[in-house]
Amino acid sequence: MQTSDDTALDLTARPLRIERAALHDKIVERLHDLITEGGLEPGERINERELAERLAVSRTPLREALRVLAAEKLVTISPNYGTFVTRMTRQEIHDTFELMSALERFSGELASLRITAEELADVREAHEAMLGHWQRHDLPAYYHANQRIHDLINRAARNDALRQTYLSLNRRLHPLRLSSNRSEAKWRKAVEEHRDMMSALEARDGPALGALMERHLLEKRDAVLADWADG
Amino acid sequence: MQTSDDTALDLTARPLRIERAALHDKIVERLHDLITEGGLEPGERINERELAERLAVSRTPLREALRVLAAEKLVTISPNYGTFVTRMTRQEIHDTFELMSALERFSGELASLRITAEELADVREAHEAMLGHWQRHDLPAYYHANQRIHDLINRAARNDALRQTYLSLNRRLHPLRLSSNRSEAKWRKAVEEHRDMMSALEARDGPALGALMERHLLEKRDAVLADWADG
DNA sequence: ATATTGCGTAATGAATGCAAAAAACAATGT
DNA sequence: ACATTGTTTTTTGCATTCATTACGCAATAT
Numbered sequence: 001m002q003t004s005d006d007t008a009l010d011l012t013a014r015p016l017r018i019e020r021a022a023l024h025d026k027i028v029e030r031l032h033d034l035i036t037e038g039g040l041e042p043g044e045r046i047n048e049r050e051l052a053e054r055l056a057v058s059r060t061p062l063r064e065a066l067r068v069l070a071a072e073k074l075v076t077i078s079p080n081y082g083t084f085v086t087r088m089t090r091q092e093i094h095d096t097f098e099l100m101s102a103l104e105r106f107s108g109e110l111a112s113l114r115i116t117a118e119e120l121a122d123v124r125e126a127h128e129a130m131l132g133h134w135q136r137h138d139l140p141a142y143y144h145a146n147q148r149i150h151d152l153i154n155r156a157a158r159n160d161a162l163r164q165t166y167l168s169l170n171r172r173l174h175p176l177r178l179s180s181n182r183s184e185a186k187w188r189k190a191v192e193e194h195r196d197m198m199s200a201l202e203a204r205d206g207p208a209l210g211a212l213m214e215r216h217l218l219e220k221r222d223a224v225l226a227d228w229a230d231g
Numbered sequence: 232m233q234t235s236d237d238t239a240l241d242l243t244a245r246p247l248r249i250e251r252a253a254l255h256d257k258i259v260e261r262l263h264d265l266i267t268e269g270g271l272e273p274g275e276r277i278n279e280r281e282l283a284e285r286l287a288v289s290r291t292p293l294r295e296a297l298r299v300l301a302a303e304k305l306v307t308i309s310p311n312y313g314t315f316v317t318r319m320t321r322q323e324i325h326d327t328f329e330l331m332s333a334l335e336r337f338s339g340e341l342a343s344l345r346i347t348a349e350e351l352a353d354v355r356e357a358h359e360a361m362l363g364h365w366q367r368h369d370l371p372a373y374y375h376a377n378q379r380i381h382d383l384i385n386r387a388a389r390n391d392a393l394r395q396t397y398l399s400l401n402r403r404l405h406p407l408r409l410s411s412n413r414s415e416a417k418w419r420k421a422v423e424e425h426r427d428m429m430s431a432l433e434a435r436d437g438p439a440l441g442a443l444m445e446r447h448l449l450e451k452r453d454a455v456l457a458d459w460a461d462g
Numbered sequence: 463a464t465a466t467t468g469c470g471t472a473a474t475g476a477a478t479g480c481a482a483a484a485a486a487c488a489a490t491g492t
Numbered sequence: 493a494c495a496t497t498g499t500t501t502t503t504t505g506c507a508t509t510c511a512t513t514a515c516g517c518a519a520t521a522t
Contacts, residue, residue, distance in 0.1 A: 022310040022311070022474095022475070022476095023475075023476070024298065024475085024476090025310070047502095047503075048503075048504070049502095049503075049504095057476085057477095058476060058477045058478075059477085059478095059504090060291065060475085060476055060477065060478090061475080061476060061477095063295060063504090063505090064294060064295055064298045065298075067255065067295045067296075067298050067299050067302075068298050068299065068301070068302045070299070071298075071299045071302035071303060072302060079253035079256070079504085079505085080253070080482085080483055080484070080503090080504060080505075081483090081484075081503095081504080082484095082503080082504075083504095091391075092391070092392065095390045095391050095392040095393065096392045098341075098390055098392070098393070099337070099390060099392045099393045099396065102333060102334070102336075102337035102393075103333070105333075106330070106333035110329075159326045159329055159330060160322075160323070160326050161323065161326040161327045161329070161330045161400070162326065162329070162330045162333075165330065165396060169392070169396075253504095253505070254505075254506075255505085255506090278473080279473080279474070280472090280473080280474095288506085288507095289506060289507045289508075290474090290507085290508095291505085291506055291507065291508090292505080292506065292507095294474090294475090310474085310475085311473090311474060311475075311512080311513055311514070312473090312474080312513090312514075313473075313474075313514095314474090
């Protein structure tokens with residue numbers, strides 16, 4: 001079935017390089033996981049030699065990886081002193097959530113304009129799943145579905161710069177191991193807001209969805225800061 | 232006048248380290264400048280050995296700096312192949328400006344709530360200066376004053392995460408050497424919009440200022456993309 | 463003549479070694 | 493007993509060296 005002008009991969013096409021991940025990039029990924037999953041606690045000192053041994057690499061690529069993580073503010077480097085897993089201040093947490101609220105609003109506005117029918121069905125599906133987890137009081141599954149909804153809307157906005165920035169800020173907040181929705185009432189309220197968001201999205205009402213998502217995140221900000229001990 | 236409990240610097244206080252910039256951090260700064268000021272052109276290949284010689288450092292700290300710049304998307308690294316000054320695609324430029332428009336709107340909204348009288352006076356001063364440069368057709372000075380206005384508003388928003396993100400995106404766009412306002416009419420329109428923005432800010436009308444700033448940037452996006460040859 | 467294969471060269475990637483800075487500890491003096 | 497100073501040890505910072513990969517050119521075969 002092969003002909004000279006079919007759709008098979010054209011190996012003569014120019015750059016199309018196979019990018020085998022470099023070691024330092026793999027280390028970045030590994031440390032991302034360690035930090036966001038809790039293998040490295042906020043405030044913890046990172047000993048280069050020790051960590052290099054644990055990862056079975058030399059200090060050189062590890063140091064390159066740590067510089068990347070510092071640029072993403074996941075670790076904080078003090079020259080000639082040491083590297084630490086970033087511990088955000090109250091103000092930084094406040095500011096980051098506030099910025100996220102603006103990105104969420106923008107995601108909602110753009111997604112309302114650009115989402116396809118299939119994507120909308122995916123969001124609806126994740127939404128229904130989330131409602132189920134809520135009724136079953138399955139908090140971890142609820143969080144996961146929640147994240148998925150916001151991610152789907154973010155993708156539907158079709159703006160990669162927005163998406164990258166959003167993910168980067170999300171990674172910074174993740175190590176906090178956020179514990180809101182601790183009261184039944186607040187949880188119910190969050191679910192109600194999601195119902196409204198779903199309606200606005202299906203009506204493709206950008207301003208409404210944007211306002212809802214912004215408000216949703218600002219409430220999360222307040223909830224997180226409320227039960228966050230400053231130590 | 233020295234007493235035991237005066238306000239002099241307490242040298243016994245704990246970390247308070249003097250952070251002497253490390254070499255790789257200086258290299259990052261230097262390359263920032265080289266890229267945004269045009270010493271390194273978009274698309275240009277970076278030869279590690281050669282650049283290390285030019286900067287009179289070894290490849291190790293240079294490589295660390297390049298990883299940081301890659302995290303900021305100012306350079307693009309292809310493993311085992313080479314490092315290049317990032318050349319943005321049309322889509323990336325579109326997305327980045329679009330995201331910037333959201334950040335500008337948010338800056339405007341927050342600044343309207345939080346700006347002090349002194350800061351407002353500074354903005355007014357920069358605004359008047361910009362008008363002067365416009366009347367004298369001094370484009371470089373106009374750009375500078377323009378940047379200063381947006382920067383002052385951004386600072387007045389009092390959100391460091393917003394500010395850092397804004398500056399990072401700005402750096403990415405800077406190497407494009409943007410040339411809009413090429414027609415007298417568009418320039419005049421931009422100035423008019425700035426007058427409106429100034430009024431909204433002085434009236435502390437957040438929604439109005441936000442909407443104006445968003446629109447202002449989206450128009451800039453369109454202008455830039457309009458006279459941007461894809462090669 | 464063109465395409466392909468093989469070799470030499472130059473680039474990037476990573477590990478090791480050495481210098482400098484800081485922290486921890488011990489010793490000494492008050 | 494406490495503070496202070498000197499010494500040792502640890503850790504970070506950078507340069508150098510070695511390994512691996514990719515590119516360029518020539519030689520050869522079709």
